[in-house]
Amino acid sequence: MFNDTLIRAARGEKTEHTPVWFMRQVGRSQPEYNKVKEKYSLIEITKQPELTAYLTATPVDNYNVDAAVLYKDIITPLAPIGIDVEIKAGVGPVIHNPVRTEKDVENLGELDPFKDLDYVYKAIQILTQEKLNVPLIGFCGAPFTVASYMIEGGPSKNYHRTKTMMYSNPDLWFKLMDKLVETSITYLTAQIKAGASVIQIFDSWGGALNKADYNYYLAPGMKRIISAVKAQNVPVIIFGVGASHLATEWDKLGSDVLGLDWRMSITEARDLGITKALQGNLDPALLLSDWSIIEERAKKIVEEGNRTGHIFNLGHGVFPEVSPDVLKRLTELVHTHSKGL
Secondary structure: OOOOHHHHHOOOOOOOOOEEEEOOOOOOOOOHHHHOOOOOOOHHHHOOOHHHHHHHHHHHHOOOOOOOOOOOOOOOOOOOOOOOEEEEEEEEEEEEEOOHHHHHHHHOOOOHHHHHHHHHHHHHHHHHHOOOOOOOOEEOOOOOHHOOOOOOOOOOOOOOHHHHHHHOOOHHHHHHHHHHHHHHHHHHHHHHOOOOOEEEEEOOOHHHOOOOHHHHHHHHHHHHHHHHHHHOOOEEEEEEOOOOOHHHHHHOOOOOEEEEOOOOOOOHHHOOOOOEEEEEOOOOOHHHHHHHHHHHHHHHHHHOOOOEEEEEOOOOOOOOOOOOOHHHHHHHHHHHHHHOO
């Protein structure tokens, strides 16, 4: 029997229990994952559909979470459009041909998803047709987040080059945004066609901007992506870190669900007048604490969500040091405690 609890919660409905999934539920906290990583890199794994499907499904089997999230990275669609990218251990995405001029943007190619990334969609098909009885969450990186890697050449703490292009050469900025918006729409549409039934947009670093700049430089593109996904009757989640000051702005973008990090509580979001479904938002660092502390904090979040339009998650990804037993126990706690509300 298919468990659609998360989809119903994403649409704002009251559910029998609060659905749970964890960002980075596939990762270094899992012994199965670490065993595979001894032999293959992230990119090598994602190019093997059976292996990707195995890792994606494992947390569902182990923790009893209410959704799977496709194992891949937000930079996956970049290589096919001409970006020389690698994932460096301990660093993250590194771009060897940064995009900084008009010619660089003009040289970016078109994404042909089922040809360029056939392995991604094969993995989705294996998961949704053979392995899962819960929704599969597909995703992409938001244009600002992806652009920051492309322009900076890798991870950044201050986004100086990115913001310089945005402020000093807005025509070039919007040209790059248009390219990334269209690539994202193509990429996500193919994920949905292959079987993904929920989409999350990781606007991971969008919080680096203030409200006015976000609304001017980023919001139009985000609205286009969200509208294209929603047109296919698939719920959309937006998530970012350190972006509580943008909560009311993100609320206007048209998504079904607003993902919160640990800096803003569900009650605080509701007090701002946000009525759509919310996702979150236990501080992931708490998972390294004593169980009594985890239990107290998790119960409070579940009670604030009140089993209506709430998806339980962390405020960011699972740390490698977290015990799989804690994730399993936390999932069971959320399910059990929410049923009593």
